[in-house]
Amino acid sequence: MQLDRDASATDxxxxxxxxxxxxxxxxxRDARVGATDHGLVVGDGVFEALKVTPAGAFALRRHLDRLERSARAMGLPRPDRGVIATAVDAVLADRSWAHGKVRITWTGGDGPLGSQAxxxxxxxxxxxxxxxxPPAGTDVVTAPWRRNEHGALTGVKSTSYGENVRGLAFAREHDCGETVFLNTAGKVCEGTGTNVFCVFGREVVTPPLASGALAGITRELLLEWADVTERDLTLEEALGADEVFLTSSLRDVQLVERWDGYAFTGLGMVTAQLAGVFAERSGADLDP
Incomplete structure (x- = not known):
């Protein structure tokens, strides 16, 4: 099984x-951020990660909408969209590669060595x-920890990402490409950086945002472009699905081949169809 990994620039x-x-x-190596920047000291910041295609950064408008929502939830000033767009153009202007990613990070700036503003x-x-x-398919494992669907950072794409770092390391330890979290109610929530979809016959189901899942951009687009039901799922229900797939800005639509070692019997035809829809629609419009 080929594992997922974001190839680093040095790779x-x-x-x-x-x-x-x-x-x-x-x-x-020449770029610097202050040692007392609040994003470093206490994780007081928000971010977005965008897919880059030969045509440029995908879905920038939607990512900036979410960045603004996250900043507002964290009590940070509203970022300047025009400045960010200029910066994105600048970092992509002379690239020698076709596929990659852009990360936008907005932090509280210089601050005290504590949790004050x-x-x-x-x-x-x-x-x-x-x-x-990324590869077309991956394996996933269930996290031994729970997502708090009622937490202060629920639905916020915060730089306080330690839980996801630990979760992805757990996936690697189990030869998987992603870890899926349940929430405190025992329902399927999300992956470390992905949303989860289950296929039952022709019905496609994804957990609602009330489960604690992040409002993923690819998830949002797929809900607009396809017939998808939002409802709670238990782990047992998910493992009984015909197909399971993940979505994210960097994975697009990715088939889950095994979950906790269980191999799904479905052929992945619905997943392949939706992956095709997403590829066609996203390829036709860089900023849908």
Missing amino acids: LGLRPTVWVDGHLYADA AYGVPTLVVAATAAEV
């Missing part, structure tokens, strides 16, 4: 191009790097 013989508060750095001037970092196209 591909390149280094990220980074834009920090108006300054463009061709070599990420930052001092007031946020930090904006935009970085771009090459990445391999």
Whole structure:
């Protein structure tokens, strides 16, 4: 089984191009953020990760909408969309690769060495790097920890990402490409960076946002472009599905071949159909 991994820039013989508060750095090693930046000290920041195709960064408008929502939830000032768009253009302008990702990070800026509010001037970092196209399928494992669907950061794409780092490491330890979290009610929630979909016959089901899942951009588009039902799913129901697939900005639509070692008997035909719909629609419109 081929495992998922985002190829690093050094894996591909390149280094990220980074834009920090108006300054463009061709070599990420030259870029600097202050040691007391609140995003570093206490995770007081939000971010977005966008797929880059030969045509450019995909779905920038929707990602910036979510960045604004996350910033508002964290009590951060509203980021300047025009500045971010300029920064995205800058980091992609001279790229020598076709496929990759852009990460936009918006933090509280310089602040105290504690959880009090930052001092007031946020930090904006935009970085771009090459990445391999993910495999069509992957294996997943259920996390031994639960997502809190009632937490202060539920639905917020925060830089406080330690739980997801630990979750993805758990997947690697089990030779899987993703870990799926249940919530405190025992319902299927989401992966470390993915949304989960189950296929029962011709019915496609995904957990509602009330489960604690992040409002993924690919999830949002698939709900607009296909017939999808939002409802709670138990782990037992999910394992009894004909097909399961994941969605994310960097994976698009990806078939789950095994979950906790259980191999699904479905041929993945519905998943393949939806992957085709997503590829066609997203290929026709860079910013749907």
